[in-house]
Amino acid sequence: MSDSADPVIVFRNITKVYHLLGENVTALLDVSGSVRRGEFIAIMGPSGSGKSTLLNMLGCLDVPDSGEILINGIETTNMSDDELTKLRRDHIGFIFQQFNLIPLLTARENVEYPLLLKTGSADCDDRCLDVLRSVALESHLDHHRPNELSGGQQQRVAIARALVNDPEILLCDEPTGNLDSKTGNAIMELLSRLCTHQNKTVIMVTHDPSLAVYANRTIHIVDGRISGVA
Amino acid sequence: MQQRLFFNLAIRNLRIHWLRSLLAAIGIIIGVVAITSMGILGNGLTLSVSESLSDVGDSIVVSPHVGYYGMGSSPGNSRISERELEQIRRAAGNADVIPVYSGGERIKVGRETGAAVIYGLDPKDIPLMLDKLEGQYIRGSSGVMAGKKLAEEYDLIVGSRVLIGEEETGVRVTGILDERGMGFDINPDYGLVFSDQWYRNYYHEEGYDSVIVKVRDLSHIESTKAAIEAQLNRRETTVDVYDTRAILETILETFGRIATFTMAIGGISLLVAGVSIFNVMMMSVMERYKEIGILRSIGTLRSEVRKIFIYESLLLGLGGSLIGGLLSFIGGYVAILIMLEETRYLFEPSSLVYIPYGMAFGIVTSVVSGLYPAWKASNLNPIEALRHE
Ligand SMILES: Nc1ncnc2c1ncn2[C@@H]1O[C@H](COP(=O)(O)OP(=O)(O)OP(=O)(O)O)[C@@H](O)[C@H]1O
Numbered sequence A: 001m002s003d004s005a006d007p008v009i010v011f012r013n014i015t016k017v018y019h020l021l022g023e024n025v026t027a028l029l030d031v032s033g034s035v036r037r038g039e040f041i042a043i044m045g046p047s048g049s050g051k052s053t054l055l056n057m058l059g060c061l062d063v064p065d066s067g068e069i070l071i072n073g074i075e076t077t078n079m080s081d082d083e084l085t086k087l088r089r090d091h092i093g094f095i096f097q098q099f100n101l102i103p104l105l106t107a108r109e110n111v112e113y114p115l116l117l118k119t120g121s122a123d124c125d126d127r128c129l130d131v132l133r134s135v136a137l138e139s140h141l142d143h144h145r146p147n148e149l150s151g152g153q154q155q156r157v158a159i160a161r162a163l164v165n166d167p168e169i170l171l172c173d174e175p176t177g178n179l180d181s182k183t184g185n186a187i188m189e190l191l192s193r194l195c196t197h198q199n200k201t202v203i204m205v206t207h208d209p210s211l212a213v214y215a216n217r218t219i220h221i222v223d224g225r226i227s228g229v230a
Numbered sequence B: 001m002q003q004r005l006f007f008n009l010a011i012r013n014l015r016i017h018w019l020r021s022l023l024a025a026i027g028i029i030i031g032v033v034a035i036t037s038m039g040i041l042g043n044g045l046t047l048s049v050s051e052s053l054s055d056v057g058d059s060i061v062v063s064p065h066v067g068y069y070g071m072g073s074s075p076g077n078s079r080i081s082e083r084e085l086e087q088i089r090r091a092a093g094n095a096d097v098i099p100v101y102s103g104g105e106r107i108k109v110g111r112e113t114g115a116a117v118i119y120g121l122d123p124k125d126i127p128l129m130l131d132k133l134e135g136q137y138i139r140g141s142s143g144v145m146a147g148k149k150l151a152e153e154y155d156l157i158v159g160s161r162v163l164i165g166e167e168e169t170g171v172r173v174t175g176i177l178d179e180r181g182m183g184f185d186i187n188p189d190y191g192l193v194f195s196d197q198w199y200r201n202y203y204h205e206e207g208y209d210s211v212i213v214k215v216r217d218l219s220h221i222e223s224t225k226a227a228i229e230a231q232l233n234r235r236e237t238t239v240d241v242y243d244t245r246a247i248l249e250t251i252l253e254t255f256g257r258i259a260t261f262t263m264a265i266g267g268i269s270l271l272v273a274g275v276s277i278f279n280v281m282m283m284s285v286m287e288r289y290k291e292i293g294i295l296r297s298i299g300t301l302r303s304e305v306r307k308i309f310i311y312e313s314l315l316l317g318l319g320g321s322l323i324g325g326l327l328s329f330i331g332g333y334v335a336i337l338i339m340l341e342e343t344r345y346l347f348e349p350s351s352l353v354y355i356p357y358g359m360a361f362g363i364v365t366s367v368v369s370g371l372y373p374a375w376k377a378s379n380l381n382p383i384e385a386l387r388h389e
């Protein structure tokens, strides 16, 4: 764990246990670490090792049973649900394997949604068009619904949506898992550019060792524990 | 702006599931029409009853107590004696005290025969009690005044001759009385009104059938009634004393209750509609598990998720209630047409208010039915919702 000058995320002694039918599943056990601003981190490990669980904790979607998480130096342990939600809205962008666009909204509206949530203002067209251009989505697709877009196009819209509120942190859970390798590589190039050019902190869960080349560091998790950092 | 966003989501979801939404809205439509039509019907009923009742709310009616045989009268034919009349006069203070003879008799007009109610009143009391439509009030002891309905039935006009009873005693109609409606004191619409002297000469009877006390000030009605009872019923109950206002109130209250009851029946259908809205909203929440997870993960607050779903049920309620409100005109029209054979009551303000009432009930029912589903949606664990397929 490098001692970072400007840690955007710090997590200490995180433990998460799920209770299933009287059986306890330890998804994470006493995991610690920190992430610097502008870093590109890959999280790897076997299926069921706790990668997604860790990512969700860092994204304040879930709370650990014990341990603490600091986002931008702010302790999140005692935050209310509303405070955590606003933290996600303003500082964290999620990118999922399943794209997870809102099916009722068009591409443009999907991108607009988090901005409207945050600012409540009507004139966010410019910002939306900017981010859609920055992820290189063809402009004639703006008014298509998610089910009318290809996987790669949907993932671009999802990235634009994650970027629209200009968050410091992008959390990606197997962002290329549902894409062919050519489209996947284009998405990886996009994430990498966001990291280097816009100083976004990217944390990405992946199964694919070849994607680790994009990362500054790779955290390996086995059975809920960090087995190595490279 | 954000509100518009949540509203938009609600509208789009309803539109995608238009059939389901339509069915739920139809439930509300039926509920609103039912509750409103029943309300209009009940009100029409009350209106028609109160219209047919005369507005005699200022009288006290004193009649012989059933089962009491007053002094000087034979059993089975109890009457109010002159002495009792005097007591009533004393108790009534400055109120008008009007002794009444009443009975029934066969009548014959030209070739036509039938029966009529017969009243005997002091000629000076008649104008106090009854309005005249045509002709003259009775003066002295001769002549008779005919009720309007009776006059219509037998084509009586001023100057017509009526033969009374077995002996066919002839009397001439001096005037026609205005319609009075059903009353609790006297009902001369189908009757003939004679002078008290004529009545006594004809029947040779002692004592009156009833005594009407008309108070000058309505607020005295209770005290006057109590005074009469104190005078006459001190030792034993000799007379029954009714206050027409109380009777009127009791009757209107009863009809009001009937109206409430019919509306409650309409309310049941609204309850059913509420259950169907609840069902639709629960389905919507179940289907949109994953979408709710997405909304939450990208920063939608719990309260905002709640709004999306409450707007959805609100829209169903608004749509259903608006259409239901319009159809209520038809429903109410049909209801009172069938039940009362009279449709003008529909346009009375007291009937029309049931339309906004019914609509408000429809909207409230929908929103209340949507509360739990909305609460449920907002309290989903975002991660579990996201994992949902
Ligand atoms: N909601 C839950 N309820 C119960 N157990 C859970 C839950 N979420 C995760 N787990 C368990 O926690 C462990 C870690 O799960 P996690 O999803 O983090 O794995 P992962 O590393 O992301 O796996 P994959 O590579 O297959 O996505 C697994 O054993 C899983 O069964």
Ligand SMILES: [Mg+2]
Pocket (backbone or CB within 6 Å): A051, A052, A053, A173
């Ligand atoms: Mg996973």
